[in-house]
Amino acid sequence: MSGKGEVATVFAPGGVANLDEAALIRAAQSGDQTAFETLVETYDQGVLRLAGNLLRSEQDAFDIYQETFLRVYKNLHSFRFDCSFRTWLYRIVTNLCLDHLRKRKVRKEEPSALATSDGELDRMAVVAEENPHRDPQRNLLSQELRGRIERVLGELTPRERMVFEMRHYQGMRLRAIGETLGTTEEAAKNCLFRATQKMRSALGDFV
Amino acid sequence: MNCEAAKQDFTLYLYGELEFEQEEQIEQHLSQCGSCQAELESMRAFHAAMDQQETEPSPELLVACRRELRSRTTAMRQAEQNTLWARLRRFFTVTVPSPAFLRPVGALALVAFGFTGGRLWDVSRNVNEPSALRVRNLTANESGGVDLIVEEVRQKTLSGQLNDDRIRGMLLTAATDPSDPGLRARTLEALKAQCEQSDVRRALLRALAWDSNPGVRLKAIEALRPVSRDPETRRVLAQVLLEDDNPGVRTQAVDMLASEVQIDVIGTLQEVIVRESNPYIRQKTLKALREANASVETF
Numbered sequence: 095m096s097g098k099g100e101v102a103t104v105f106a107p108g109g110v111a112n113l114d115e116a117a118l119i120r121a122a123q124s125g126d127q128t129a130f131e132t133l134v135e136t137y138d139q140g141v142l143r144l145a146g147n148l149l150r151s152e153q154d155a156f157d158i159y160q161e162t163f164l165r166v167y168k169n170l171h172s173f174r175f176d177c178s179f180r181t182w183l184y185r186i187v188t189n190l191c192l193d194h195l196r197k198r199k200v201r202k203e204e205p206s207a208l209a210t211s212d213g214e215l216d217r218m219a220v221v222a223e224e225n226p227h228r229d230p231q232r233n234l235l236s237q238e239l240r241g242r243i244e245r246v247l248g249e250l251t252p253r254e255r256m257v258f259e260m261r262h263y264q265g266m267r268l269r270a271i272g273e274t275l276g277t278t279e280e281a282a283k284n285c286l287f288r289a290t291q292k293m294r295s296a297l298g299d300f301v
Numbered sequence: 302m303n304c305e306a307a308k309q310d311f312t313l314y315l316y317g318e319l320e321f322e323q324e325e326q327i328e329q330h331l332s333q334c335g336s337c338q339a340e341l342e343s344m345r346a347f348h349a350a351m352d353q354q355e356t357e358p359s360p361e362l363l364v365a366c367r368r369e370l371r372s373r374t375t376a377m378r379q380a381e382q383n384t385l386w387a388r389l390r391r392f393f394t395v396t397v398p399s400p401a402f403l404r405p406v407g408a409l410a411l412v413a414f415g416f417t418g419g420r421l422w423d424v425s426r427n428v429n430e431p432s433a434l435r436v437r438n439l440t441a442n443e444s445g446g447v448d449l450i451v452e453e454v455r456q457k458t459l460s461g462q463l464n465d466d467r468i469r470g471m472l473l474t475a476a477t478d479p480s481d482p483g484l485r486a487r488t489l490e491a492l493k494a495q496c497e498q499s500d501v502r503r504a505l506l507r508a509l510a511w512d513s514n515p516g517v518r519l520k521a522i523e524a525l526r527p528v529s530r531d532p533e534t535r536r537v538l539a540q541v542l543l544e545d546d547n548p549g550v551r552t553q554a555v556d557m558l559a560s561e562v563q564i565d566v567i568g569t570l571q572e573v574i575v576r577e578s579n580p581y582i583r584q585k586t587l588k589a590l591r592e593a594n595a596s597v598e599t600f
Binding site: 127128130131134135138139142143146147150152155156159160163164167168239240243244247261262263267268283286287290293294297 | 312313316318343344347348350351352354355356357358359362363365366367369370371373374377378474477479511
């Protein structure tokens with residue numbers, strides 16, 4: 095549908111759109127607000143998708159978005175091109191999300207079932223109902239399967255959850271995941287194996 | 302390759318993380334092993350089920366995030382400037398008007414400032430170019446006076462046509478000046494005549510999509526009217542029609558999109574019927590859909 099599910103990226107005036115990324119970063123480092131916003135526009139949909147998918151809450155995703163890009167804004171002067179900007183940015187957002195997931199695990203603030211006046215309701219079912227842009231095919235999944243997937247995602251360790259998210263949904267290579275999370279490609283691979291095995295075994299006959 | 306080795310590699314195989322030769326071995330094994338084919342199908346079903354769990358952030362959320370970020374970074378910049386001023390003020394409050402013996406130094410500073418200023422600047426400055434001086438540092442000199450280090454901020458009038466690259470470049474910068482929405486609005490008004498130029502059009506679209514001030518967004522949309530057939534403009538108009546929180550901006554957007562309904566906006570207009578509560582916008586949208594022989598419902 096036109097105008098839905100897509101937000102036009104409007105490049106900046108003054109030829110900023112034509113700058114390559116390094117020049118854009120340097121311009122932003124020297125205080126050019128337009129260059130900073132163009133950088134944000136380049137990456138922010140991915141950041142928001144990552145946070146939303148991991149945290150399953152628009153409010154939390156909003157908070158992570160703000161915290162991530164404010165940190166970028168404050169610390170951009172210290173970016174020395176030792177790695178790609180994307181890696182640097184994803185280090186920030188993944189650390190924030192991991193912290194959030196860890197705190198949530200400690201608090202156990204999000205049970206997979208919600209208590210409502212109509213009895214217990216599966217959290218994922220609520221998310222799906224609230225999302226006006228849901229893919230109609232999603233409805234083909236049974237409520238029970240969705241509930242199980244949601245529960246098993248909640249049972250993964252924050253790190254397993256993150257690696258699975260980055261590989262499966264963000265399409266990042268294991269090498270890049272390792273670099274972003276400050277570990278090796280091999281460790282990222284093992285994490286992905288564990289996450290996949292846990293989920294397949296929990297889903298059993300459903301898939 | 303045996304079944305156990307093949308199954309171990311299925312995860313990496315499905316994610317395309319194997320080397321070419323390893324993939325070849327797996328595919329060769331699969332062509333001969335029904336049990337592994339079934340296992341791989343089961344993993345594909347697992348992937349498909351997980352794909353459906355992915356959530357896409359709504360465009361409204363993205364717009365809200367961007368606006369909030371702009372507002373926070375603007376506040377941070379202004380706070381930094383205030384802090385610098387505050388520091389300068391504190392410096393002078395503490396250092397200059399202190400004990401009585403320093404008063405002659407202060408007087409001398411004023412005299413020296415006037416004298417030096419008169420000599421250096423009266424000659425060169427155009428009366429139309431007022432300037433502001435900031436004293437950044439001062440030291441007592443050997444002759445009993447003071448040496449001031451000053452920073453001069455000059456204002457001057459630049460005149461030129463909009464097709465002058467220098468003038469246009471300055472206007473494009475002013476169009477994003479975070480401190481003054483009035484200036485941004487006047488700048489967009491001035492740029493309006495050049496909206497067919499791609500850099501100006503982008504500045505207008507950027508203001509329409511990003512600016513936190515509805516008055517500036519209204520000015521931008523008004524300036525974009527002559528280029529309402531441009532595909533990029535229509536895309537941003539559709540976005541605004543669905544997401545802008547100001548009914549005035551949405552009204553302008555629907556007027557422009559509905560004046561010539563094309564296939565690219567039918568879906569947006571149908572979505573407006575679902576979401577919109579403003580009666581004028583709903584009525585205008587319904588009329589546009591009927592004229593285009595389009596259904597008023599989404600499927």
